Amino acid sequence: MHIRQVLRRKGSEVATVAASADIRTALALLAEHGVGALVVSGDGRAVEGIVSERDVVRALHERGAALLTDPVSSVMTADVHTCVPDSGVEELARTMTDRRVRHVPVVDGGVLVGIVSIGDVVKFRLDQLEEERAQLVDYIQTP
Template identity: 40%
Template sequence: MTNVAQVLQEKAFQTVYTIHPDATVLDAISLMAEKGIGAIVVTETNGQVAGILSERDYTRKIALMHRKSFDTTVSEIMTAKVLTVTRNATVKDCLELMTDKHLRHLPVVENDQLLGLISIGDLVKAAMDDQHKLIEQLQKYISG
């Protein structure tokens, strides 16, 4: 089965955009819009993950609470209790975690350092690739 290290390696777009907790929400949302991403990892100056900010966080904690993006900091609305995985985690384990916790993005962290970010789409693609390979192997086995 494919693991997270392989998923990261196969990603066409491997850049992980980050923002500091003291940045404004407007800065974060502007960067997300510019890069066409749905979430941004919040990191301290030393590179440690402090949280994650998603479009969902913005909608629920800015728009619905009538806050202003230009004077609210990322740390005020980010999800601080971030679930992370390591490179050794399997696609199956990540998909189960994301399904159970209703997540769309998982930071990949080892030794307190951010290595990458995987999305539900990355994992679904990897799972489908695994299934196609298994089907091919079974067909070859059956046909001798």
Template identity: 40%
Template sequence: MKRVFDRRGRGTWDEQTRVREDSRLTERRRADRRVRKDRRVAERRGIDTWADDPEKQDRRSEERRMGGRRSGKDRRKEQAAVPKFFVHELVNTSGSAVQSLPPTTSLRNAISILAIHKIGLIVVSTAEKGLLGVLSERDIIGAFYDKGAAALESQISAHMTRGVWTCSPDDRLSKVISTMTDNNMRHMPVVKDGLVVGIVSASDLLKVVMAD
């Protein structure tokens, strides 16, 4: 597993950049907590915020299975349950299936891409597919929390997540599961020779575990 901070794969941030990114991530987590709190309050009042939306219900099931931290014992059980597959056996690593956008793309256009392709994450990359960061549904929630509707016209570089955990096509799925679980991730970019060639999703991994 590898954490990519820039397209060269090295942690080259200066202190100011690190502080700014840490602050942005902290605010995003606070926004996520508020959303979860509002959802719990609504459900206690008898309002099912997940009702009539099969996609959200499926996502809730995935979050319950993949979300949250597990003990070392649980992780070992989880790894033992996964066949000794490699990432390249599960995911198309040709790069053709990766939805990527340049950092200057507006948030409005990025949301349209997510909706059209029914995906939960977009890779933010250079023209040569060098990884700069990712834009997830959580990032979008944080953007609206910070700026409201004005965020729609801002560039996704202002809201994307940097310091992204990645895997290679030759990594074992058991390692991918451990890293995604420990970092509460639903997607992980697959990087080969510095370029994004695929995406591993929580739903992909669940299918493997359930099929075994």
């Protein structure tokens, strides 16, 4: 199974924020979209970084509330692990676990086409296992 199939089920909408936007704006976007991370992109196509709720919380602990007026670039992760639509779901799950990342932007030809969270990967895998179980039950019960 490929990430392309995960995106087909969940959709390809990606919440983005400009690197120059302040942290307060990023927090508003996180809440508005109900997501745990934003892809940092000036044009919605190129991945410049990623900023997560965890990044903001850690920076708030270190720098205090004055952080809210700082630019997103001051807390974002610039070295972003990405994947392509043809990446394997199991491979990406392993990578996410090993690298301790919860969100991975999906790029195709250098263009942002989606984002996958660890929750998306787990849900996809659980749905897949349920389908396999149902097929086995049908096979066993067929006379």
